[in-house]
Amino acid sequence: MIRVTVWNEYLHEKCDAPVAEIYPNGMHNTIADFLRCDDIQVRTATLEEPECGLTQEVLAETDVLIWWGHGAHARVPDEIAQRVRDEVLKGMGFIALHSSHLCKPFKLLMGTSCNLGWREDGDRERIWTVNPAHPIAKGIGPYFELPHVETYAEPFGIPNPDEVVFIGWYEGGEVFRSGCTFQREKGRIFYFQPGHELFPIYHDKNVQTVIRNAVYWATPQVRAEKNECWHLTKLEK
Amino acid sequence: MIRVTVWNEYLHEKCDAPVAEIYPNGMHNTIADFLRCDDIQVRTATLEEPECGLTQEVLAETDVLIWWGHGAHARVPDEIAQRVRDEVLKGMGFIALHSSHLCKPFKLLMGTSCNLGWREDGDRERIWTVNPAHPIAKGIGPYFELPHVETYAEPFGIPNPDEVVFIGWYEGGEVFRSGCTFQREKGRIFYFQPGHELFPIYHDKNVQTVIRNAVYWATPQVRAEKNECWHLTKLEK
Amino acid sequence: MIRVTVWNEYLHEKCDAPVAEIYPNGMHNTIADFLRCDDIQVRTATLEEPECGLTQEVLAETDVLIWWGHGAHARVPDEIAQRVRDEVLKGMGFIALHSSHLCKPFKLLMGTSCNLGWREDGDRERIWTVNPAHPIAKGIGPYFELPHVETYAEPFGIPNPDEVVFIGWYEGGEVFRSGCTFQREKGRIFYFQPGHELFPIYHDKNVQTVIRNAVYWATPQVRAEKNECWHLTKLEK
Amino acid sequence: MIRVTVWNEYLHEKCDAPVAEIYPNGMHNTIADFLRCDDIQVRTATLEEPECGLTQEVLAETDVLIWWGHGAHARVPDEIAQRVRDEVLKGMGFIALHSSHLCKPFKLLMGTSCNLGWREDGDRERIWTVNPAHPIAKGIGPYFELPHVETYAEPFGIPNPDEVVFIGWYEGGEVFRSGCTFQREKGRIFYFQPGHELFPIYHDKNVQTVIRNAVYWATPQVRAEKNECWHLTKLEK
Numbered sequence: 036m037i038r039v040t041v042w043n044e045y046l047h048e049k050c051d052a053p054v055a056e057i058y059p060n061g062m063h064n065t066i067a068d069f070l071r072c073d074d075i076q077v078r079t080a081t082l083e084e085p086e087c088g089l090t091q092e093v094l095a096e097t098d099v100l101i102w103w104g105h106g107a108h109a110r111v112p113d114e115i116a117q118r119v120r121d122e123v124l125k126g127m128g129f130i131a132l133h134s135s136h137l138c139k140p141f142k143l144l145m146g147t148s149c150n151l152g153w154r155e156d157g158d159r160e161r162i163w164t165v166n167p168a169h170p171i172a173k174g175i176g177p178y179f180e181l182p183h184v185e186t187y188a189e190p191f192g193i194p195n196p197d198e199v200v201f202i203g204w205y206e207g208g209e210v211f212r213s214g215c216t217f218q219r220e221k222g223r224i225f226y227f228q229p230g231h232e233l234f235p236i237y238h239d240k241n242v243q244t245v246i247r248n249a250v251y252w253a254t255p256q257v258r259a260e261k262n263e264c265w266h267l268t269k270l271e272k
Numbered sequence: 273m274i275r276v277t278v279w280n281e282y283l284h285e286k287c288d289a290p291v292a293e294i295y296p297n298g299m300h301n302t303i304a305d306f307l308r309c310d311d312i313q314v315r316t317a318t319l320e321e322p323e324c325g326l327t328q329e330v331l332a333e334t335d336v337l338i339w340w341g342h343g344a345h346a347r348v349p350d351e352i353a354q355r356v357r358d359e360v361l362k363g364m365g366f367i368a369l370h371s372s373h374l375c376k377p378f379k380l381l382m383g384t385s386c387n388l389g390w391r392e393d394g395d396r397e398r399i400w401t402v403n404p405a406h407p408i409a410k411g412i413g414p415y416f417e418l419p420h421v422e423t424y425a426e427p428f429g430i431p432n433p434d435e436v437v438f439i440g441w442y443e444g445g446e447v448f449r450s451g452c453t454f455q456r457e458k459g460r461i462f463y464f465q466p467g468h469e470l471f472p473i474y475h476d477k478n479v480q481t482v483i484r485n486a487v488y489w490a491t492p493q494v495r496a497e498k499n500e501c502w503h504l505t506k507l508e509k
Numbered sequence: 510m511i512r513v514t515v516w517n518e519y520l521h522e523k524c525d526a527p528v529a530e531i532y533p534n535g536m537h538n539t540i541a542d543f544l545r546c547d548d549i550q551v552r553t554a555t556l557e558e559p560e561c562g563l564t565q566e567v568l569a570e571t572d573v574l575i576w577w578g579h580g581a582h583a584r585v586p587d588e589i590a591q592r593v594r595d596e597v598l599k600g601m602g603f604i605a606l607h608s609s610h611l612c613k614p615f616k617l618l619m620g621t622s623c624n625l626g627w628r629e630d631g632d633r634e635r636i637w638t639v640n641p642a643h644p645i646a647k648g649i650g651p652y653f654e655l656p657h658v659e660t661y662a663e664p665f666g667i668p669n670p671d672e673v674v675f676i677g678w679y680e681g682g683e684v685f686r687s688g689c690t691f692q693r694e695k696g697r698i699f700y701f702q703p704g705h706e707l708f709p710i711y712h713d714k715n716v717q718t719v720i721r722n723a724v725y726w727a728t729p730q731v732r733a734e735k736n737e738c739w740h741l742t743k744l745e746k
Numbered sequence: 747m748i749r750v751t752v753w754n755e756y757l758h759e760k761c762d763a764p765v766a767e768i769y770p771n772g773m774h775n776t777i778a779d780f781l782r783c784d785d786i787q788v789r790t791a792t793l794e795e796p797e798c799g800l801t802q803e804v805l806a807e808t809d810v811l812i813w814w815g816h817g818a819h820a821r822v823p824d825e826i827a828q829r830v831r832d833e834v835l836k837g838m839g840f841i842a843l844h845s846s847h848l849c850k851p852f853k854l855l856m857g858t859s860c861n862l863g864w865r866e867d868g869d870r871e872r873i874w875t876v877n878p879a880h881p882i883a884k885g886i887g888p889y890f891e892l893p894h895v896e897t898y899a900e901p902f903g904i905p906n907p908d909e910v911v912f913i914g915w916y917e918g919g920e921v922f923r924s925g926c927t928f929q930r931e932k933g934r935i936f937y938f939q940p941g942h943e944l945f946p947i948y949h950d951k952n953v954q955t956v957i958r959n960a961v962y963w964a965t966p967q968v969r970a971e972k973n974e975c976w977h978l979t980k981l982e983k
Contacts, residue, residue: 137975143857144857147855148974150973150974152977153976154979154980158980161445163427165427166692167731168600170730189401190402190414191402192973195435195908195929197671199432203447204445204446207982208398208982209400209978210439218642218906219858221641221642223642255642256647257641257647262903264861264862264864265863265864266863266864266865267863267865268865270635270920361621361666380620383594383617383693387737388738389739389740390738390739390740393743404968405929405968406967410967410968423741425741444744444745445744445745446744455669456668457879493881493884501625502626503626504681505628506628506682507681507872508681508682637901637920638901639900641901651901662874663913664876664878673906673910676923678915678916679915686876
């Protein structure tokens with residue numbers, strides 16, 4: 036049984052009517068709903084819960100943490116962000132969605148600015164599968180389309196990814212590495228570009244397939260209890 | 273003084289009037305002409321010369337080999353292709369242009385099919401700089417455009433590149449990793465996508481800048497005399 | 510059910526008494542025996558069978574091919590080696606053991622010389638786990654030891670691996686990237702250094718664990734029927 | 747003219763007689779002295795200077811920053827560490843020496859714990875060149891030895907390096923990726939393992955060659971003025 040926690044800033048849905056219409060129970064519940072199945076159990080957490088809903092206990096019981104944040108990255112306390120980072124390094128999977136390229140835990144894990152170019156013109160995006168044998172691309176064809184997205188453009192300020200799974204084409208003329216993997220110590224990380232709150236992107240079947248695949252892929256093989264330097268004993272005399 | 277050899281199949285220019293008009297002395301001479309400068313000396317070689325113009329002596333005196341081939345890959349003898357591959361592994365730089373993704377030396381070096389999708393609709397391509405700090409991108413802005421190209425599409429059947437420098441956007445809807453680097457033993461390899469013979473692509477200033485940068489980048493640090501397994505002597509007693 | 514084929518040159522065991530003593534039924538059968546379980550079925554193939562036992566039918570029914578060769582690499586026909594390479598690119602997993610760093614299929618897939626330094630002094634090797642979260646390292650501690658091995662030394666003439674899982678320390682003073690992964694198109698490749706025929710290495714429990722893990726890891730997600738360039742239709746009008 | 751700043755914690759040399767004997771003017775001055783030449787100018791900075799000697803002005807005039815820290819990582823203010831990190835992302839080269847695997851700027855840039863195993867038995871280390879064509883290995887043979895070092899062991903808690911240039915062998919039985927490169931946005935980073943303060947390691951000719959090579963290699967191609975997200979204008983109408 037894989038234990039997933041879906042974290043959502045959960046602000047747009049409460050104060051922005053068009054968003055509330057698309058995600059009446061919040062984006063986190065939409066994501067939780069399509070993920071739940073025989074071998075995945077899901078809980079949710081949001082910004083305004085105590086400790087952002089991410090206590091040490093919750094993280095200890097989380098195999099894969101999915102993160103959606105946008106306007107309130109700064110409101111996540113540094114210690115929560117570091118707690119998440121530390122759990123990833125010990126093995127917890129981490130999936131950063133869309134504008135979470137700037138969330139604190141992702142930036143801490145990447146070590147870079149994670150900056151990019153952006154515009155909101157509701158462009159069509161065609162997402163090409165660059166690595167069709169990757170487990171995250173299972174069930175996805177050569178490409179799939181999203182009728183309206185927020186456009187992101189290169190150069191994306193990330194380290195060279197371990198694997199580029201998807202590259203996005205935008206009708207307005209840009210490209211973007213829309214699906215990238217990173218291993219950081221024992222944890223697997225997937226960044227996935229689609230997800231602007233004003234479009235029903237998490238209702239899209241292909242997007243759901245990618246996120247579900249990413250959950251399986253990011254589930255830890257091992258989970259360390261601590262992460263410290265260790266003193267050696269000389270092996271050869 | 274960097275010693276460059278520009279190899280060209282040199283068939284289209286001789287039998288196809290529109291190509292001859294663009295490249296009256298052959299593409300190799302166009303490329304050689306824009307490369308020649310105070311610290312780069314250039315010679316050319318073509319398919320129909322003896323040994324394809326690539327004798328062991330020529331390769332030994334070549335720091336960087338640039339390759340353009342299209343319809344006659346099969347006419348390059350296997351032993352010439354292996355000779356080129358062997359020199360790259362010993363340190364010679366290698367720049368594969370456009371349809372040379374299927375030339376024998378590049379395929380030998382990659383170990384993969386190097387297959388891709390293609391169409392000839394004279395699309396506009398916008399080439400985005402993904403890695404603006406890379407020496408090959410020096411002097412190139414966030415992107416540059418080519419009014420007409422042959423379209424290539426992902427998934428490109430190459431190993432995960434060491435670095436993706438450029439990604440191409442096509443007006444017809446595709447994306448492609450248009451500039452990729454690979455180190456293979458002591459040799460540096462750059463694949464660069466633009467270059468269809470029916471368009472004056474090697475007359476484009478940005479394309480010329482990229483190829484010139486790639487020559488400097490691919491110039492060997494060291495050049496091995498041979499490449500064989502070696503017998504060790506135990507160091508610790 | 511994962512379908513494994515273990516290929517062995519199978520010459521040493523037939524003509525070299527000390528080797529025959531360690532592997533009375535051939536190394537391939539030792540490996541097959543420890544792999545067989547509820548979800549792995551195994552067949553074997555050897556050099557002197559027709560088509561080296563690797564007909565197109567056999568490969569089509571093979572999820573992961575394990576290869577052990579040493580003195581007779583040249584006796585494997587080029588067309589068989591290319592057939593294996595082509596199947597890997599379409600998705601078949603490939604595990605190259607020990608001296609198979611120089612076998613034809615591995616060299617074709619790497620595109621490099623795969624050369625290294627070597628000596629046969631029966632050194633102790635201590636194999637360190639560099640990437641403890643990798644599925645291939647599951648169940649392996651910080652390191653394990655083999656009392657007697659053939660020593661290999663860097664620089665190993667391979668492309669930069671996707672992942673280095675193990676690095677070997679030799680009592681005589683050398684280091685070697687003893688466990689490396691490579692994805693080549695749809696196929697996953699693992700190179701594993703231990704395995705000299707004069708030592709009972711494939712009877713070692715840790716070695717068995719690593720090879721078993723590698724089988725699970727290399728099992729294809731997808732298997733292409735063909736691998737050719739494809740003609741595109743313009744998507745945007 | 748490459749502008750190098752050598753930063754040193756500079757505490758051991760002031761309070762520990764054996765260290766003072768090896769580095770009477772501090773390690774930073776030893777390093778500065780061997781680097782100074784016709785095309786490298788060097789300044790130094792230390793922990794106890796105002797702003798650790800690393801004002802915004804100093805960093806703006808630094809092409810490559812070399813860092814040596816050990817016991818007082820925590821005394822470097824977070825804002826100084828972030829300032830260094832930000833400059834690296836904009837292009838400044840960064841060379842982290844020895845125990846600086848735990849310095850704040852390196853940890854910020856890696857995003858990982860950078861933990862490792864260690865012991866102080868004065869082991870001999872033999873450093874193998876894994877990538878002999880790398881510019882940082884220029885002039886270094888297949889290996890070089892240091893008679894006494896602090897031992898570090900894998901798994902080193904870093905992201906998968908872009909390139910592993912050196913791997914260390916220790917007489918006591920360990921291995922370590924002793925020379926690793928990372929590109930982070932526009933900045934190049936080199937980690938180099940040797941350098942325990944109790945041994946005269948920075949007086950060693952091979953160590954000096956490696957650090958000098960790393961300075962040339964890490965010198966920026968470009969230097970950004972700022973690093974922010976940018977708003978796009980739609981290119982295609």
